[in-house]
Amino acid sequence: MTARPPPDTRAGPGLGPNDRAVLAVLADAKGPLGAYEVLDQVRHHGLKAPPQVYRALHRLIGLGLAHRIESLNAFVACAHGRHSDAVRADRAMFVICDRCGAAVELDATPAAAAAESAATAKGFRVGRVIVEMKGLCAGCTAEAPGPG
Amino acid sequence: MTARPPPDTRAGPGLGPNDRAVLAVLADAKGPLGAYEVLDQVRHHGLKAPPQVYRALHRLIGLGLAHRIESLNAFVACAHGRHSDAVRADRAMFVICDRCGAAVELDATPAAAAAESAATAKGFRVGRVIVEMKGLCAGCTAEAPGPG
DNA sequence: GAGCTGTCTGTTATCTTATAACATATCTCT
DNA sequence: AGAGATATGTTATAAGATAACAGACAGCTC
Ligand SMILES: [Zn+2]
Ligand SMILES: [Zn+2]
Ligand SMILES: [Zn+2]
Ligand SMILES: [Zn+2]
Numbered sequence: 001m002t003a004r005p006p007p008d009t010r011a012g013p014g015l016g017p018n019d020r021a022v023l024a025v026l027a028d029a030k031g032p033l034g035a036y037e038v039l040d041q042v043r044h045h046g047l048k049a050p051p052q053v054y055r056a057l058h059r060l061i062g063l064g065l066a067h068r069i070e071s072l073n074a075f076v077a078c079a080h081g082r083h084s085d086a087v088r089a090d091r092a093m094f095v096i097c098d099r100c101g102a103a104v105e106l107d108a109t110p111a112a113a114a115a116e117s118a119a120t121a122k123g124f125r126v127g128r129v130i131v132e133m134k135g136l137c138a139g140c141t142a143e144a145p146g147p148g
Numbered sequence: 149m150t151a152r153p154p155p156d157t158r159a160g161p162g163l164g165p166n167d168r169a170v171l172a173v174l175a176d177a178k179g180p181l182g183a184y185e186v187l188d189q190v191r192h193h194g195l196k197a198p199p200q201v202y203r204a205l206h207r208l209i210g211l212g213l214a215h216r217i218e219s220l221n222a223f224v225a226c227a228h229g230r231h232s233d234a235v236r237a238d239r240a241m242f243v244i245c246d247r248c249g250a251a252v253e254l255d256a257t258p259a260a261a262a263a264e265s266a267a268t269a270k271g272f273r274v275g276r277v278i279v280e281m282k283g284l285c286a287g288c289t290a291e292a293p294g295p296g
Numbered sequence: 297g298a299g300c301t302g303t304c305t306g307t308t309a310t311c312t313t314a315t316a317a318c319a320t321a322t323c324t325c326t
Numbered sequence: 327a328g329a330g331a332t333a334t335g336t337t338a339t340a341a342g343a344t345a346a347c348a349g350a351c352a353g354c355t356c
Contacts, residue, residue: 016333035313049336054314070218071278073313073342095267098275106266115259115279119243122252123286126243130219130280131263138271164304183342197307202343221313221342 015059021045022056023077026066031101032074064089069103071132072096079105093131099140163207169193170204171225174214179249180222212237217251219280220244227253241279247288 015023025041026033033041039053047053057075060066064083067076076094083089093108112129119126163171173189174181181189187201195201205223208214212231215224224242231237241256260277267274 018334047335050314051316051336052334055334070280073221093263093266095270095272095274097272104270104272106270108263110266111259111263111279114262115241115256115281118241118254118258119281119283122243122254123289124243124245124252124281124283125289126281126283127246128282130278130282131259132218132278133263133267133272133274134276134278135267135272135274141271141273166305195306198343199345200306203305 015063016056017045018042018047018052019056019059021047022053023060023065026060026075026077029076032069032072032076032096032103034072034074038075061089067092067094067105069094069096069132070130071134072103076103076105090128093133095133095135095137097137097140098134099136099143102137104137163211164204165193166190166195166200167204167207169195170201171208171213174208174223174225177224180217180220180224180244180251182220182222186223209237215240215242215253217242217244217280218278219282220251224251224253238276241281243281243283243285245285245288246282247284247291250285252285 021042022038025038035050035053035057038057039047039050042053057066057068061068061075065078065081067078067089068074069076078089078092080087083092087107088109091108091112093106093111094103095106096103108129108131111131115129115131116126169190170186173186183198183201183205186205187195187198190201205214205216209216209223213226213229215226215237216222217224226237226240228235231240235255239256239260241254241259242251243254244251256277256279259279263277263279264274
């Protein structure tokens with residue numbers, strides 16, 4: 001236990017090489033990636049097996065550097081670089097385009113507050129709030145058929 | 149193999165026997181069930197393979213009789229029996245107890261409206277809105293350690 | 297009745313997603 | 327060096343979901 005004197009040879013804050021390889025892949029990606037897609041992209045870094053990727057993903061998520069999109073079973077780098085206490089990781093929400101697959105991270109605080117108030121009225125103590133929307137992004141809305 | 153339940157006892161509108169067997173299992177369950185847990189419960193109805201269960205689940209969800217909980221990869225019967233245009237199935241939200249597994253269905257309309265307004269401000273056209281909360285139910289909050 | 301069509305169903309095989317379990321390496325402090 | 331913690335590598339398997347094809351059945355046309 002004690003403290004965590006950070007080894008100064010590390011570029012990231014307590015991130016191991018696997019973590020940084022996975023984060024780099026997510027940050028480069030144009031959209032959410034499945035864990036096995038990440039794995040394909042980090043093979044040239046020496047990673048070979050799913051647990052290595054999942055462990056890195058879990059750490060990154062815990063640090064507020066990446067997010068899991070539940071409705072896609074996929075992962076993205078945080079759009080803000082990282083989350084802090086001020087910008088809570090568990091108050092991020094995503095809008096996902098069904099057509100091009102783009103995922104945009106937005107602040108869920110107002111929606112989460114509304115959801116949380118309904119939940120606390122039922123006696124629940126709320127931890128993580130998941131808000132995800134499926135639809136069409138601006139670009140795809142212009143190209144796709146629609147009402148009107 | 150040979151025993152076929154006679155279809156004249158149909159209660160549901162356009163539901164096949166598989167659909168009703170799956171729905172009955174979900175309705176009886178005390179919490180969300182994975183598709184393979186459902187399968188175990190409907191084997192005595194003659195269902196044997198995953199596609200039969202998944203097909204029934206997809207139909208039930210399409211009819212507003214059941215919901216998928218994305219963060220659990222699990223399914224529940226709709227708490228209202230069914231959804232209509234007035235009570236939209238894509239505006240249901242769930243609160244899930246991390247300790248006892250209970251899932252409570254609530255109306256997501258206020259939260260969804262807040263989320264949707266943030267999305268439309270970015271040019272998105274929103275379809276389905278997913279809101280799920282993880283935390284502790286009233287009963288488990290009383291038993292679990294907490295701040296204060 | 298024969299033939300077509302569409303829906304629902306049964307069955308096999310396979311694919312995708314995720315973790316358990318165990319072994320090995322590294323680092324830190326004593 | 328030795329003990330304890332953290333990070334990694336590796337194998338195997340669990341859990342979730344679908345593709346693809348085959349058979350059954352109702353409704354319709356001729
Ligand atoms: Zn973020
Ligand atoms: Zn798009
Ligand atoms: Zn419902
Ligand atoms: Zn509980």
